[in-house]
Amino acid sequence: MSASTPFGQSMHEAAASLRLPGSGLAWLDAARAEALRAFAERGLPDQRNELWKYTSLRALAQRAYAAGDNQAADRVVGMASLPLPAIGNQCVVFVNGVYRADLSNLNRLADGVSAGSLASGLRESPEPLRFLLDKRADDDDDGFTLLNRALAADGLVLRVAAGVNVAEPLHVVHVGVAAEAASALHVRSLIELGEGARLDVVEHHVGDAGAGHLLNLVRDVNVHARAHLGWTVIQRACADATVLRCSRVRLHDEASLGFHALELGGKLVRHEIRAELSGARARFESRGAFVLHDRQHADMEVLVTHRGRDTFSNAVWRGVASDRARGVVHGRILVQPGADGADGSFYNKNLLLSTSAEIDTRPALEIYADEVKANHGATVGQLDENVLFYLRSRGVPLEVARRILVRAFCAVTLDGIEPATLREYCDGLLAEQLPEVAA
Amino acid sequence: MLKIENLHARIGAKEILKGLSLEVKPGEVHAIMGPNGAGKSTLGNVLAGRPGYEVTQGSVTFDGKNLLELEPEARAAAGVFLAFQYPVEIPGVNNTYFLRAALNAQHKVRGEQELDSMQFLKLVREKVKAMGMTPELLNRAVNEGFSGGEKKRNEVLQMALLEPRLAILDETDSGLDIDALKQVAAGVNALRAPQRAFLVITHYQRLLDYIVPDFVHVLADGRIVESGDAQLARELEAHGYAWVRERESAEASA
Numbered sequence: 001m002s003a004s005t006p007f008g009q010s011m012h013e014a015a016a017s018l019r020l021p022g023s024g025l026a027w028l029d030a031a032r033a034e035a036l037r038a039f040a041e042r043g044l045p046d047q048r049n050e051l052w053k054y055t056s057l058r059a060l061a062q063r064a065y066a067a068g069d070n071q072a073a074d075r076v077v078g079m080a081s082l083p084l085p086a087i088g089n090q091c092v093v094f095v096n097g098v099y100r101a102d103l104s105n106l107n108r109l110a111d112g113v114s115a116g117s118l119a120s121g122l123r124e125s126p127e128p129l130r131f132l133l134d135k136r137a138d139d140d141d142d143g144f145t146l147l148n149r150a151l152a153a154d155g156l157v158l159r160v161a162a163g164v165n166v167a168e169p170l171h172v173v174h175v176g177v178a179a180e181a182a183s184a185l186h187v188r189s190l191i192e193l194g195e196g197a198r199l200d201v202v203e204h205h206v207g208d209a210g211a212g213h214l215l216n217l218v219r220d221v222n223v224h225a226r227a228h229l230g231w232t233v234i235q236r237a238c239a240d241a242t243v244l245r246c247s248r249v250r251l252h253d254e255a256s257l258g259f260h261a262l263e264l265g266g267k268l269v270r271h272e273i274r275a276e277l278s279g280a281r282a283r284f285e286s287r288g289a290f291v292l293h294d295r296q297h298a299d300m301e302v303l304v305t306h307r308g309r310d311t312f313s314n315a316v317w318r319g320v321a322s323d324r325a326r327g328v329v330h331g332r333i334l335v336q337p338g339a340d341g342a343d344g345s346f347y348n349k350n351l352l353l354s355t356s357a358e359i360d361t362r363p364a365l366e367i368y369a370d371e372v373k374a375n376h377g378a379t380v381g382q383l384d385e386n387v388l389f390y391l392r393s394r395g396v397p398l399e400v401a402r403r404i405l406v407r408a409f410c411a412v413t414l415d416g417i418e419p420a421t422l423r424e425y426c427d428g429l430l431a432e433q434l435p436e437v438a439a
Numbered sequence: 440m441l442k443i444e445n446l447h448a449r450i451g452a453k454e455i456l457k458g459l460s461l462e463v464k465p466g467e468v469h470a471i472m473g474p475n476g477a478g479k480s481t482l483g484n485v486l487a488g489r490p491g492y493e494v495t496q497g498s499v500t501f502d503g504k505n506l507l508e509l510e511p512e513a514r515a516a517a518g519v520f521l522a523f524q525y526p527v528e529i530p531g532v533n534n535t536y537f538l539r540a541a542l543n544a545q546h547k548v549r550g551e552q553e554l555d556s557m558q559f560l561k562l563v564r565e566k567v568k569a570m571g572m573t574p575e576l577l578n579r580a581v582n583e584g585f586s587g588g589e590k591k592r593n594e595v596l597q598m599a600l601l602e603p604r605l606a607i608l609d610e611t612d613s614g615l616d617i618d619a620l621k622q623v624a625a626g627v628n629a630l631r632a633p634q635r636a637f638l639v640i641t642h643y644q645r646l647l648d649y650i651v652p653d654f655v656h657v658l659a660d661g662r663i664v665e666s667g668d669a670q671l672a673r674e675l676e677a678h679g680y681a682w683v684r685e686r687e688s689a690e691a692s693a
Contacts, residue, residue, distance in 0.1 A: 384527075385490065387527050389489050389490060389511060390523065390527045390529070391529075391537070391541070392510070392512045392515070393487050393488070393489075393511050393512075393514075393515055393520075393521050393523075394537075394541035394544075394597060394601065395512050395515035395516050395541050395542075395548070395601065396512060396540055396544050397510075397512045397544060398512065400540065400544065401512075404537075404540065405529070407531075408529065408530065408531025408532045412531065
């Protein structure tokens, strides 16, 4: 799709007007300029792109977004919505894409853990961030990744030193606050765990009504040998929000990632997870669900590449769509030459609660190694009439019966969320969402 | 309590019930027997309100109310209970949670106090014990991986918990060995009460050795063709359903 759309023009205007942190650094200026040029050439991804096949950006292309929110540092945030009752109070808060030290709380951060803002990192000590930002466009970079490289103004830089076991989960909150104009918020983050480190991150998206921003979040997640990352995403952005995320995960020898996602909010939502199991015996387990209503659109792209020997991946995803909502699930397992003994599986079940809802699911396997175990399965169905009648015949009203069954359908994706209080909290959020969906 | 008059019902274009009439009073146990395809299960499903069945003629009143215009959940709250021939499995829904949701939904409709989880657990544990079930079944998903006997016992447990006024047992004996059959029958007998009626649908007389009915009706081709007391069931066992048909045609020609 051409970059000369209202959207593309607003991005070029942003590039001309913004004074980004670290500007003046030759390598950074060059990388940003090159990314912007590449975006001008490639434009937004269109539906010929296999990874965007069922997600149309035609409406988005006609919208102009403001260049970030220049008052993000001063926006008043309803603090009541921020803490998660289920975990401790260690948190990093971003408001309209900008790190807010005044709202964050890192007073119990363990030795060997650093969590800070990309913007201040670039101002104070840019060289350690060069590996992250000094990149040239490659084939995998779509228009949003390129825009992020050209325009990212802030983000989270989270590092855990080798051998450090962080007991308390870290809460990373992205808050959307209504502003004078809907803004494009390009956020660039890094999570890096040194050898043998352990960390749990809870990523939380919340928003006020009317915060119809575009969040374009790109992050690199590097989990070094024998380290373990627990990562739970709770996405409850406001009904006008566009939430686009691309996560590039690299798992080294015997590293593991336990990923959970509960996608409830937003208007146009996408998460592309590219997990590279590059080390021997690396493990990636993902569980996720989206529960959509109205005209929500959610696209989950789970792209797993096995490179190391005896690597393991397992994915269990559930999708629920009612009204005129649209869901997309794409699970791809690619086993590269040399990844002998890999074991990968991807299972996705979906539930349509209205005749106007639609879910497209595509599991895909590509295998170029020996002694590989690979499984996949995908279904799209409706609630079982016999089961509904069984519940009703016991006195459970139809709408409650539907909710019970939808909740049960998604419950498997909450398995393994730690701590248990967080899993119960997620189950509660799911239950709260159901009156909207299974009315 | 229950009055069925000239009931005609069909699934799609196929008429199954063809003028069935039956009256059940509180405290009575009625057995409905008959050959396969006679409409026994259809009767149970129509009374419980299963979607897909269309009543084309006749009426069903329950405590003076038109039962047929109530949603299935409203019939349950009014006191109608159907023990399924094939209880469904509900993965992901905990049995205790399900039972409490059902009981409290009924209490809510009737304006009765809802039970909190502690009160409910106490109640359900008593019932489980009385049914001779393993308490562990309460922690599993509804009927998931239950044996045939466990599923049927779970149906009777639900009945014991929900305390319906009219309990319809649809082939509750099918697939049970003799020990399970006795346990299920004992569970049902324990619930017999002056204000509660039973409609026991069965293909075989065996169950009626343990749940002794006040009345036995033979259903054939969508209508009740013969009624009697418990003795009728034993005669049917001895002579088979063909015997009823012969008697019927003999009467018709007389």
